[in-house]
Structures are given as structure tokens and as C-alpha cells.
Amino acid sequence: MKHTLSICLALVFSTLLSAAPEERKGFDWTEVSEIAIQERGRLKPLDTFSRETVQFITGKTSWKTFSAIECIFGWLTNFDKEWDDEPIIRVDYEALKTELGFEKDQKYFTLKAVRDNPKLMKLVRQAAEKERTKEKLSDLERKTLILANQKNMLEMIISGDALTIFPNPKGMSEPWFALTSLNEPGGLPYPPESMQLLGTSLKSLIDGFLKKDAFAWKKGAVDFGSVLRVDLAKGQYPTVSDLKREIHYNHLRPFRWAWVLYTLAFILILAAIVTNHRVLKNVSFGTLLLGFGLHAYGFVIRCLVSGRPPVTNMYESVIWVTWGCVLFSLLIWLQYKNLAIPAAAVVFSIVGLVLADNTPVVLDPSIHPLEPVLRSNLWLTIHVLTITLSYAAFALSLCLGNVVLGFYLFKPKQVPTVQQYTLYMYRAIQIGVVLLAAGTILGGVWADYSWGRFWGWDPKEVWALTALLLYVAVLHGRFAGWLRGFGFATTTVFCFLGVLMAWYGVNFVLGAGLHSYGFGSGGMGYVGAYVALQIAFVILAYLKYRESGSSTAPIFPKK
């Protein structure tokens, strides 16, 4: 009985593999989006899986007029047909295209072209061997492996191997079964009556899909979901509200809206400051608060979805630090009531969020399970949140420092009127120094607890300390009266390079040490461009400052 049933299912499944790719108007994708899938150590809705996968393969979360989930079903149902010749695999790295003999100007390549490329397999073998012996990979080798993974992923979607949607009755954290298990007699360990239900619902789903019958599709999807949830998972399935919440998070894109609102607020605040318009001031501030609220909301939702504080990779820390920067600007605003403070802060947040939104290769937005060393939530949370929050305060001082330098450069006559900005900067640095000192020491406590030593001269530790020392040096310089106005702004701005090293450089440039779970690659161009621009800006400001030197405060005034 069980045997014949799985053969029957296999037949249904094989019909799946020969349908044509077409848009399906009026189809409701809600139910299938809420099917859970076990992938890369996490249970997630099919919606998330589709977005991540389609993004990984095509570089975007949708393909032409197909949404991510439609793409997944489209690929699944079109074995060896149109999709094979459809250019969908995105390759950006030019050296790799040259190496493989691909057209340089072309962005997308067909599965066939990638699969049949003779050089690719050779490159992959070399890179995989290097990876196995844990050698450092070159950029070309890294990109080669990424392309190979894109190809494999696409093939696994087409074959159904990637769709591990059948829950393991032994427990949700045991390996789940892929759609292809239907093809193997006895491949699924469910009782015959469950298999029966699975068969009928899947058949209805597929029939609906093939006949483009939106109603049958919907009914099949509802039944199929309920069989997975109730009959196969024995009530241990991820709850609907959890799945819905994650889908809500995927669709809302809170961080995109946050930077849009921040940009709007920035423009409005500038207009308000120039015109000194009372209503405009309130409106602009309201917009900023709205953006800030949405930013915070997105953060909370992400915490709920991942079940932990989201500060374990670069993407999450960018989201957190940009939020902290606005938070501190608001705190200082509370004291001094100057709208220019949050306006300066949102510039940093906009840049950070735009990067986070648009560079998934460098800043990976998907949610991953934690590395073993990070699974002590309390210390992790306190230590990392504190340290990264100090980056936020320093980022604020950087923004304010640049405002001051901007006045030196563009409005030297007005410099005396912006002296209060150095006070704001001082406040921001104070917040940063306290947080960084405390965070570094908490890191020591955590390291002591987890690795057995308080301080081990690990590069991440060392750079946190270096940044701290730099800011402390600036504070002492200010205390001694050596750094005022221009000098204080310049040194503050340069100190942020220390923060950049601790935050980004250790993981992405040096790539050494115990904090290796946070390592990544890429983004050098962006960071390098920023550093170059910043240095150029300071030099220009300095030249201007020398020119009109006598009218303003000197860098190192004598007594």
C-alpha cells in the first residue's frame, strides 16, 4: 500500500517536472509562502527561502515579472526546458568572466552556459582543494565558488533536492526530507494514512498549478500546508504566527523605509533651518522620528524572528549602529535642542542603511544560526551591543566633526557661531568612550569566561583598544587645551578610522584572529573611497583654514 502510494506520488511529481513556465494570474501565494523549510541550520518560511535563493542566483529578489516564490515554483516545474536557456545566473566579477570566456558586458548567464563551461569545473576543483586545506582563497577563487554554488543551488531547486520541506517526525532539528524523497519508495517515514493525505493534497496543488486553476491551487495549498503542519510534524511545526511574522518582516522592508524617511527628514530639516519655519521644523522632526521608529520596529521584529539579538554579522551591526547613531543624536538634541544634530546623524544612517540594502554580497541580510562560540547569549548580547553602540556614538562625533570642518571650508566667517558643535562632539565622544571602555572590558570578561583568558592580544580586541586610546588621547588633548575648533574636529574625524578598523578592517582586511566567525570579504572599494574622500575633505578644510587662519581659533593655540 505504502509502496504503491509513493510510486503514485512520484508520478505526480514527475509531471511537475514538465510543465511550462508562465505567469499565473490570480494565484494566491500566501499558503505556500507559509510552508516551513529547513535550510542552513534554520527553519524558515518558504517565502524567506525563495527570496534568499532568488537573490543569490539572480542578484535580485524577483525575476522579471515573477516574484521570488513564483520563480522557485517556476524553476521546479521546468526541468530541462526554458529556464535552462534563460539567462538568470548573475555574474559580476569581471576577472571570472574573462577566465571563463564569458562576454564581459553580459550580466546574466544561462544555466546551460555555466554548467557546460569546461574551465569552471577545473577552477572549482582548485578552489575547493584550497578551501579544504584552509588556505586563504584569492578573489577569483572565492567568486568561482560562489558561481558554482549559484549553479548547484539552481540545479537543486530544479530537481527538488533543495526543497527540504517534509518535517522529520523524530524532531524538528533532525534533518528534514526533500521533495525528491517522493521519488524514492520508502523515502519518507510517515504512516500510510499521512502519505495518503499528503498525496491528495499535493495532487490537488499540482493539478491546480498545471491547469492554472487558482481555486484548486488555493485549496491544494491549504490542505498541503495543514498535512505538513498537523499530520507530518505531529504538532511540532513552527507556529503560523512565527512564520507570518517572518514573512511580514520580509515584505515590510523596514530598513529601506527607514532610510527613505531619514533622507526626507534630512532635506526637510535643512529647509527648516534655512527658512527657520516653525511648522516645517515640526514636520521634519516628525518624519525623522517616524523613520527612527520604523528602524527600531524592524530591529525588534528581526530579533523576534531570529530569536536572538541581531548583532552577529556585519549587516546586523550596520543596522544597529546606524540606529544607535540617531538615538544618540536625539539624546544630545534633548539637551541642546539643535535640529542640526539629528540631521548630521542621519547622514551616517542613510549611508549605512543604503549600503546594507544594496550590497547583499558584502552585507548579507539573511538570518543564520549562531556560531558555537557565540552561544552564550547574555555575555554576547551585552558585550557586542555595548561595543557597537560605542561605534554609533563615535559615528555621531564623526558627523558633527565633518559639519564643523564643512563650516571651515565653506563658511569660514561663520565658524565662531558653530563652536557649540565641538561641545556636541565632546558629548558624543564621552558616550562613546564610556561604552567602548565598558564594552571592551565586558569582552574581556566574556573571553575569560569562554576562552579562558581576559586579554589575549587578539586583533579585534587590540583594535577596540586602539580606537579607545585614540579617543582618550583626543580627550586629553582637549583637556590640555591643545585641541580646539579645527584641531578637535580633525582629530575626531581621523579617530573614526580606528573605529572603522576595529569594526570593519579586522574582519574584512586583516582577516586574522579568534573573531573569525565574523570574517567576510568585499566592500573594500566603499570603505577605501570613504577614507580617500574624508582625507581630501580634511585637507581642503585645512588649506582654507590656513588661509583665513587669523580670524578663527588656531589648531594648537599657545595657552
Place this chain on the structure above:
Amino acid sequence: MILPRSLFKFFSSLKLAVISLVLLAGVLGTATVLESKYGTRAAWVAVYGTPWFAGLLFLLGLNVLCAALSRYPWKPRQTGFVITHLGIITILIGSCLTQRFGVDGNLPVFEKSQDNEVILNDLSVTLSDEKSGKKQEYKIRESVNAVSRDLLEISLSNSNSLVVDGFIPRAVLKRKYLANSDRTGGSALKIELYNDRFNISEWLYSGNPSTPSKVNLGPAELSFVNLWSEEELKNFKNPPKTKKQGIGFLVLMREGKNFRVPIEIDKTWHSVGGTGLEIKIGRYLPYAIVEKNQLVNKSNEPVNPAVEFELRRKGDTDTEKHTVFSNFPEFATLHGASKHTGGLGYSVRMISSQAPPKEAMGMVGTSRGELQFALSPQRDKLYYRALGKTGDLNSEGVVETDKEYSTGWMDLKFRIVENLPFASENETPDALDSITGPNDAYTTAVHLVEQRDGKKIESSGQWLLENSGKLLSIEGRELFIQYSKNRMTLPFKIYLDKFRVGTDPGTQKAATYQSTVKVRSPTNENEPVAEISMNEPLHYGGYTFYQASYQLEEGKPAVSVFAVNFDPGRWVKYIGSLLMCLGIGIMFWMNPHYFDILMGKKGKK
């Protein structure tokens, strides 16, 4: 005041503070760049572990102290400032204590065995006199890059000494074959295989079990064996149809001499000729695996052959238990012989004469020709047999060096480029300029040379790799010289009962590691049991044991590596940290005049 006024003023100055802060920041930044280029140890050797770095920290500490003292008597509003600076001094004192009296090392323990030797970080050469048992340890001064100059001279007598005159911090091994004039050692062959499109040459070495005498070169499988008897020669020329092979043999090695013992499982004591030893072979496992923490046999396919045996001096009752694996010669034994413990002083290797099934060698579906070489027992004649893809004989005969022979397949010809009947295989370390992967992929090496009357005896020069030793005979003294990381013996032993790895749902990615251990000490009868896992260390006897890493390989028992830590400065540092953070908080957040007001004074002068 101990310091003269002007000097005190200098040490308490803000200028010094800013300069030393910036200087320290610069040094630290440079150190991390060094680390990323040359590895973790290099940063320690070049910066963090140096006296000048300690001096820089001391200068900063002195500056902080003087700055705090110079403002004495302190005003209430300076509370934050004083607490912060006091905190920094406390942290520095705590670090000093850790550095001076602390222990930081690694303790690898095999599953179902115990250990108490903690591996520390410094490298040293240990010289032990075999007769008197005296041991002396000499620290090696490390460097960032390879050096060849005199680093250390160990005086042995009035005229003789040993000199360490080279050090390689990042070494990769390069294999070399040298002819032995004293007619000892194994045999080496360099073979060139070629046709119109293909040319490859390769060394084959027989006699040293650690290198396989079998290599796959594209279309051919080459093998080379050193025959030990006329019977073996007969079998080579006319292989018996039904292969009735023995299991193989064990080679007992000491001082460059090898003794062969055929593996016969009869569980009785046999004497080993020329050694004064007796051996009893207990168990042969063709496919040894670790299951439920026991070494068991998976099948009779010789995939991972292993032998358990006992050794003793003739007439002795004390025995040494060994387990050897044919595929893992470096993993010599379970029972402490990987370290030079004295004992019987023999290292043992197993040579399996049963060919592993082809699948185990990753050769499924690849049929290739076979070229077999064998050296006669007197090592004067080299025989060859060329077999086709189906195993039938194409040609055979005696080979002479530098002559061309045909294999009979694919127009391939071969030629013996070099034939060294008595040769030793040397692994010489090559220095790497910078790192290309994680630090543990490399080893370190020192160059050792004997010196007589102030002159180096160049021929005695040799490289010693980390964790290796050599027996030297100098002026009739038997000296064992070992080069390794410093070790420290704990007053108790850690017994590893069980080691487990947990994974993330549906993946092979390690998520958690956990070790179940027992603490064994002479004073403690009831052996406390503890679980050590990531973030859950064991505290015992002032020491803390952390789960640091592990090694799992098929056929070997698991190894769990614990980080061992003893830190007398821990609480001092914690208190200092607390003070510092508290001080900064007070300094920045409380109105400086708050305290003055509290004390009933007006703030401003």
C-alpha cells in the same frame, strides 16, 4: 617624593600622556598588521611579548600614577578622575601578575585516556642524559622571520658544545633523498615516466613506513618494495595465484636501527632479535573504527589496519601497551609514547601487507597500468614488472639506471633516473615568507650543529622540527635532544571519558562540543566527574579548563583539546576594570561641581 621634581613633572605631564597614548595606538595597529601577515605568534614575538612593549605599558602606568599623584590633595570634584586612573593602574598591576605567575596553555587528551602535560607557548630545546636521566631546558629566542645565526650554545664539556644556529618560524616540509654511505636505511628510486605528450618523474621510497611506496601517476600506478628475503623475491617474480598473505609486520625503531616483527596473532610472547625485548600481539583490526569509545573492527576489509600489542624487556613483568595504525604512523601509540617518556624508548610502526580495497583509495572505475619495482635482498639488483590494465604481464626483468624500458601501454616508457639502494629520506624545512592560511598549518624548526674547540662540525648540522627529538652520541654520552613547546605538569590528571559534537539542524556544521571528564589525583579518591563545553569550563585546583578545540579522524579516538588557565591577576583586573568604568562614568556624567557642592564648598575658584 622619590623622584626629583622636574622628572616627576615630566612623568605626570599631559604631553607625555598624549604622546604615549598615540604611540601605543600606533604600535598596536602595526602589531595587528604583522599578525595578519606573519601569524599570531609573530605578533607576540615582535611586539606583545617584548621587553620594550612591557616598558611602554610601564611608562603609561607611571604616567597615569604620577598624573594622579600630582593632583594630590584631591578635590572632591576630581573623584572620577582619581578613580579612573586608579582603575587603570590596577588593571596594569593585574596584567603584570597574570604575565608573571599565570599559566596559559593547551591540554590535548585522547578519549578514554588521561593526561596532565600542559603545552605552553614558548619553544625550547631539552637535553636529557640517557644514563643519568638529567634534564635541562633551554629557551629558544624566536623571531618573526627565519634566521641563521647563533641563537644558543649548550656547553657539553670543555671542548664540545651544541649550537642552535638557525630558526624557522613558519616551516613547510620538503622531502629529500640522500645516499647513505654506511649501508643503512631504506632505498630510494627516482623514476621518469613519459611518452610524446606526457612526462613525469617521481621518487619512490621503500623501507620507511611513513611514505607509501605506491603512487598514482595519471595512467600508471607505481610501486616499489624492498625485498627482505629470497622467498619474497621468488614471490615477486612469480606471484602465487591465490594470495596467501600475512597481515604484515611491525617495525621497531630506535637510533636509526629497524627491527622487523611479523604480525602473528598467537597471544604469546616472542623475543625480538637484537633488542632484548619480547612482544605479544593481542589483536588485529583490519578496519579499525572507534565506536562507543572503543576501538572495534568494522569489517575484514583492510581499510584502516591496526594492531594492539605489548612490549617488555626480557624477563620483566612491566609491559608497555601499544596500538599502532598502519595509515597513521605519526599517531604512534595510545599510551604516551608519542612523547619521549623514557620507557623502552622504541617507536613502532605497522606495515600492512594487505592491499586496501580499491574503493577505499578513491579509485573506483579507474583502471590503469601497474609498474612494480623490487630491490633484491642484497640490494644489488632492481627488478620490474609491468602489468596491463587488466592485470596481465606485459614485460619484466632487471632494470639498469638511465636505460629506457617500455611499459607496453599507451606508448609509455620509463627510465630510472636515480637508484639509491641505501638511502635516507629527509624532510627538510623550507621557510615561508608569510602566512597563507591559518597558523596551525605550519611548524617551526631549529638548526642544530655540534661544535668542537669553537669550530662547527658542518656535517653534524641537522634540522629539528617542532615536537621531534634526536639521539646523539657525543664523547660516549648518550644525549637525547628534544625540540618542542614548553610543558608543565599538573598535580592531577584529566581523564577524558567521552567527547561529543552536536550539529545545527539538518547540517554537518559543528554547533556544540562537549567533553565528559574525570579529575584523577593521588589525593582524591572519588574522582569528580565534570562536563566541559563551550562557555562551560571546569574549575579545579585553581586551574580552569575550557573546551578549546578537538580532532576527529576516522579510525582514531577523539582528541579533545582544553585550554588550561591559571590567572592570579584575574580579580585584580576585574576590580581595576570596574573602577575604571565607574570613574569614567562619574567623570563624564556627573557635574564636576556636584561633589564640591556636596562638600559644602563653592565649585569655582
